[in-house]
Amino acid sequence: MPQNINVLIVDDHPFIIQGYKNVIKLFPNKNIEFTFYEAIDCKSGFEAIVESDQQYDIAFLDVSMPTYEEKGIKTGEDLAKLLQKHKPDCKIALLTMHSESLKVQSIIDEIDPLGLVIKNDLGFESMILALDTIIKGERYYSDSVIKYLNNQQKEKVYVDxxxxxxxxxxxxxxxxxxxxxxxxxxxxxxxxxxxxxxxxxxxxxxxxxxxxxxxxxxxxxx
Structure with a gap:
């Protein structure tokens, strides 16, 4: 029996969600099947995480999304914290357009996600590599994140x-x-x-x- 992996994708652009799904479906290991769950803003992300009994193996969360002011949920980082609290076995990958050093460092310090990807680094091969790495429980940082870390922390060299x-x-x-x-x-x-x-x-x-x-x-x- 193939292994099933439940993937939660949260992004406010439906075509990006569909693009992620299209790439993931081409994952070369055919012994793994994927079931997808989607949310398009902080409100639906909150409902998928807090108000649902569904367990997720991996979550891809966009950092910038429409907020859910009623619950004080304003970013994908807030959703990541909810996942860590309510579904601690879920492997988290955060995706952002922001390559500024302060944003990268903030995400690492506050969330320490298994995956951190600058969207401009993302292509078919890097998406597959990120997915494969995270499935194995290993950390994946995209190229821009690695370059930032190497510039900031000379005592430790980061490689993919x-x-x-x-x-x-x-x-x-x-x-x-x-x-x-x-x-x-x-x-x-x-x-x-x-x-x-x-x-x-x-x-x-x-x-x-x-x-x-x-x-x-x-x-x-x-």
């Missing part, structure tokens, strides 16, 4: 799940040309990503084995 997989296989002694045998990424992309990681770590020019050793010491491996 693909970079962590690359570092994992480099640590195992796998040549970067052979890594595409294990993950769906080209060897040229592997090379670009590992060189970018070296720059982030301040170790440009080092060998791949040295990169893996530093990454392991910094807690960056899977």
């Amino acid at each position: 799940i693909i970079d962590k997989q690359i570092l994992h296989y480099l640590n195992k002694g796998v040549n970067y040309d052979d890594i595409p045998l294990y993950i769906t990424i080209s060897s040229s992309s592997v090379k670009t990503r590992k060189e970018n990681i070296k720059v982030l770590l301040g170790i440009s020019g080092c060998s791949d084995s040295e990169l893996a050793a530093v990454a392991k010491d910094r807690g960056m491996l899977l």
Whole structure:
């Protein structure tokens, strides 16, 4: 029997909800089926979370939506807090058009969602990657969020799940040309990503084995 995953999508643009659903339906793992639940504003989001007995496995919440003044629910962040209280097993991903550093930091500090996506970063492949990562219970930050965190917190380097997989296989002694045998990424992309990681770590020019050793010491491996 396929595994069923209940997905709550809250966004005030129906065509965006439909776009998310269309992408999710193309999820490559056919052993997983999805059941969708929708809300189009803070009021219907409140009803779906607080007034419904339905349990959700994953919730994609837009940050900016029409408010529900009667209950003091003004943003997707408020809905995320309700999910954490009423349906604590639900994995939460927040999506926002705001890439300002203060907004990103505020969401991380107040909600600490499993997923945080700047909408301008979102495409078919990144949506599938985000979904797959969150299903596994792993954290997914989109590119703009990772860049912000790396600029703000020099003591810790943030990388996405693909970079962590690359570092994992480099640590195992796998040549970067052979890594595409294990993950769906080209060897040229592997090379670009590992060189970018070296720059982030301040170790440009080092060998791949040295990169893996530093990454392991910094807690960056899977």
